[in-house]
Amino acid sequence: MAGIAEDITERRRAESELEYQASHDALTGLPNRTVFQQHLEQSTVSARASTASFALMMIDLDRFKEINDTFGHRYGDAVLQEMNPRLRNALRESDILARLGGDEFAALLPGAGESDAVSAAERILESLREPIVFEGQTLDIGASIGIAVYPNHGENPVKLMQRADVAMYAAKRVHGGYALSSPDHAEYTPHRLTLISELRQGIENDQLLLHYQPKFDLKTMQVSGAEALIRWLHPRQGLVPPCQFIPLAEQTGLIRPIGVWTLGTALKQCRAWHEAGLNLNIAVNLAPENLLHQNLIGTIDAMLKSSSTLPTWLTVEITETAMMATPDQVRGILIALHEIGVRISIDDFGTGYSSLAYLKMLPIDEVKIDRCFVKDMVASDKDACIVRSVIDLGRNLGLRVVAEGVEDRASLDLLASWGCDLAQGYYFSRPLPPTEFLDWLNHSTGEHPHFPRINRCDLRGEGLERGDRSGSKRHSRMIEVGRIENACFDEQSR
Ligand code: C2E
Ligand code: CA
Ligand code: CA
Numbered sequence: 001m002a003g004i005a006e007d008i009t010e011r012r013r014a015e016s017e018l019e020y021q022a023s024h025d026a027l028t029g030l031p032n033r034t035v036f037q038q039h040l041e042q043s044t045v046s047a048r049a050s051t052a053s054f055a056l057m058m059i060d061l062d063r064f065k066e067i068n069d070t071f072g073h074r075y076g077d078a079v080l081q082e083m084n085p086r087l088r089n090a091l092r093e094s095d096i097l098a099r100l101g102g103d104e105f106a107a108l109l110p111g112a113g114e115s116d117a118v119s120a121a122e123r124i125l126e127s128l129r130e131p132i133v134f135e136g137q138t139l140d141i142g143a144s145i146g147i148a149v150y151p152n153h154g155e156n157p158v159k160l161m162q163r164a165d166v167a168m169y170a171a172k173r174v175h176g177g178y179a180l181s182s183p184d185h186a187e188y189t190p191h192r193l194t195l196i197s198e199l200r201q202g203i204e205n206d207q208l209l210l211h212y213q214p215k216f217d218l219k220t221m222q223v224s225g226a227e228a229l230i231r232w233l234h235p236r237q238g239l240v241p242p243c244q245f246i247p248l249a250e251q252t253g254l255i256r257p258i259g260v261w262t263l264g265t266a267l268k269q270c271r272a273w274h275e276a277g278l279n280l281n282i283a284v285n286l287a288p289e290n291l292l293h294q295n296l297i298g299t300i301d302a303m304l305k306s307s308s309t310l311p312t313w314l315t316v317e318i319t320e321t322a323m324m325a326t327p328d329q330v331r332g333i334l335i336a337l338h339e340i341g342v343r344i345s346i347d348d349f350g351t352g353y354s355s356l357a358y359l360k361m362l363p364i365d366e367v368k369i370d371r372c373f374v375k376d377m378v379a380s381d382k383d384a385c386i387v388r389s390v391i392d393l394g395r396n397l398g399l400r401v402v403a404e405g406v407e408d409r410a411s412l413d414l415l416a417s418w419g420c421d422l423a424q425g426y427y428f429s430r431p432l433p434p435t436e437f438l439d440w441l442n443h444s445t446g447e448h449p450h451f452p453r454i455n456r457c458d459l460r461g462e463g464l465e466r467g468d469r470s471g472s473k474r475h476s477r478m479i480e481v482g483r484i485e486n487a488c489f490d491e492q493s494r
Pocket of ligand 3: 347348368370371404
């Protein structure tokens with residue numbers, strides 16, 4: 001009898017253990033999404049019966065992916081574990097807190113109205129203000145909170161979740177910490193919401209990739225570096241160009257993890273080139289939001305160390321418009337970056353409204369003349385004059401000048417004769433995936449297998465139509481890449 005009783009107790013214990021595991025998240029010990037959904041449904045039913053209200057909060061951590069990518073998963077786990085006590089303390093005993101997945105948490109506040117929910121959101125944000133210290137490393141974390149209240153913002157669980165989600169993105173967009181669901185959020189159509197959530201998943205599931213486009217030095221006649229250009233390999237849509245998701249990422253805060261991922265990936269690639277004897281500089285595009293990232297310098301510094309790369313191998317490209325948006329803030333950041341040895345490049349030069357005085361005040365190494373002037377400079381005297389003036393200006397200020405979007409031989413010759421330092425464009429190569437980029441370099445080396453050299457003879461010769469030389473497989477891939485580029489520009493011109 002005693003044996004049987006023990007068996008039963010043991011089985012019950014095992015069963016409840018299994019039940020607990022199925023309903024709770026192992027890392028934080030918090031209820032999971034399934035349990036949270038059940039609570040939400042129950043709350044809706046009982047609130048409907050009693051005409052009470054309740055609030056739903058979506059809590060999404062800021063800078064979590066950066067911490068994971070910069071310091072590793074152990075640090076990310078430590079941050080998530082710390083969320084349980086911190087968020088719990090900011091809530092009432094009767095409130096339900098859950099981890100929905102990744103760095104997403106949710107809370108259900110029975111009986112709460114809008115003002116109660118706002119106070120709770122403020123307490124949560126306050127509880128995250130103190131940085132987390134893990135193994136001697138100080139980790140800054142924040143959150144964006146979206147609030148939807150029953151019945152004002154929705155009368156069923158699906159609607160409430162959707163409204164709270166949208167409010168959370170709105171909060172991310174304005175860096176406001178929290179936002180109450182509002183009719184102003186109508187721009188978040190179901191299509192956009194789907195795209196946002198797919199992009200989130202895409203970032204987590206490694207669907208982003210970088211293509212590399214050579215930057216060609218017209219003085220040494222060598223490829224001196226490459227620009228990393230992002231693409232999203234969408235499970236159904238295939239390769240998506242940056243113009244179709246970078247603006248969305250900028251509006252939803254997703255640009256921050258994207259920026260960190262791009263920097264990390266590009267630096268690792270650069271390290272691999274150097275190991276293979278290719279002395280190339282890597283240029284990474286940073287959005288304004290990346291630049292204003294709380295600890296950009298620390299993050300870049302940590303990445304340079306972890307990828308064993310030197311600061312001088314890295315160029316950050318920042319658009320003129322981004323620089324002008326908050327010139328005072330940006331100035332300090334650029335000075336700090338420049339001081340550690342990273343090169344600074346102004347992208348799309350000529351399309352913004354920068355005062356020339358900024359060129360003097362900011363620690364800039366390079367200007368990239370926008371494609372729109374380079375494109376027509378052979379045919380248009382005005383464009384030619386602009387390009388020439390920027391080259392002269394750059395030279396007089398001691399800056400390197402890059403012409404973007406060089407597509408033909410005639411433009412290249414003009415640029416070289418005017419003393420332009422570097423050229424980039426389809427004439428040399430479209431942006432290519434890493435292995436094809438290496439192939440391209442090898443085809444352009446001639447007699448030096450480890451050091452790319454496109455000699456003058458090559459430039460004078462039949463042009464650099466790489467696709468012609470490299471067999472049909474690569475040629476077709478290049479066409480595929482070409483299609484994306486065009487998709488992007490069609491989009492931009494629209
Ligand atoms: P951008 O920085 O001005 O990049 C140059 C764009 O011009 C690239 O488009 C490139 O493929 C295209 N291009 C290069 N040579 C030629 C040419 O000869 N003719 C023509 N017509 N186009 C040429 P892509 O890759 O579609 O990127 C578009 C923009 O998306 C970039 O413009 C940049 O602003 C943004 N972007 C790309 N990657 C990233 C990234 O990792 N982070 C951020 N924040 N933005 C990125
Ligand atoms: Ca660029
Ligand atoms: Ca550009």
